[in-house]
Amino acid sequence: MENSTLKKIMYALIAVTVLLMGTLAYIWYQKTTLVNELTIDKEELTAQMIELQNDYASLSSDYDTINSQLDSSREEVSQLIERIQKTEATNRSKMRQYEKELGTLRSIMKSYIVQIDSLNTLNKKLTADAAAARREAAESRKREAALNKTVEDLSGQVAAGSVIKARGIKIEAYNASDKVTDRSSRVVRLLTSLSLVENDLAPKGPVRVYIRVKGPDDILLTNGTQRTFEVNGEPMICSASREVDYQGKEVELSIYLNDIPEYVKGIYTVEAYTEQTMLGSSELMLR
Secondary structure, rough: OOOHHHHHHHHHHHHHHHHHHHHHHHHHHHHHHHHHHHHHHHHHHHHHHHHHHHHHHHOOOHHHHHHHHHHHHHHHHHHHHHHHHHHHOOOOOOOOOHHHHHHHHHHHHHHHHHHHHHHHHHHHHHHHHHHHHHHHHHHHHHHHHHHHEEEEEEHHHHHHHHHOEEEEEEEEEOOOOEEEEOOOHHHHEEEEEEOOOOOOOOOOOEEEEEEEEEOOHHHEEEOOOEEEEEOOEEEEEOEEEEEEEEEOOOOEEEEEOOOOOOOOOOEEEEEEEEEOOOOOOOEEEEE
16 A cells, blocks of 8 residues: 555656656747847847948048048947947847947938938039039120120220321422422421311310421421420420311311421421321422
8 A cells, every 4th residue: 555655656756857847848948949039139130230330331421520420420330239249149128229229320321321412412513503603704704805805996996986187288388479489499488288087986176286397307397386295195396286176077277387497408298197196298399
């Protein structure tokens, strides 16, 4: 009877032992499986962080502010990878925290990409606008230069067209009887005659005509009525002059040269001027 009871107790203990061992084996299996899964999760998280690190490394810009921010984010990624590698895979709270930080860093990188793309687009537009502005400025300068040249040409044409001109310039010698002569010994005065031609563009009002008479020795003939004048800024001495009222219509005029002590044989030359220009010249032969 006792042996039967002992056998039952022994069988019961064996059954309990087997059951405990099975339970322990199951718990160990579950734990091992969980650790393996967590280890895989950690490896995947580390791989994602390394991939993100490579993405940050390939990201660059031409803007100092963004480059500084990128350097800071790259440092955060490197530090996070180090923390993941040092943390046990079974520390699930830490792993969930790292996953959140990974998501945040990804979002930050996307914002960098958007900023860089926007700035690059804006920079291209500004560059294109600047190039267009430079081209427009160059074209504007060309148009302005062409316009100035046209205005200058027209102004020159108007200025040239406004100059009073003369025709029929002639010099004659007169004797004491007020008759034309070519005998040098009988000459008492010289007479220069000319006509200021019609010109509606010329300024209206008093115009003084100057004559310069030179003898055969090329010396200017002068008397007490001589005066100085300028032609285009060049000072000259005249032999005689006369002022007339010019209103754009043709004006005939004569200028006498008197009180010259003597005349010699040879060719006498007269040049007529206004203060704008030389009107012309003529010659007289005395014998």
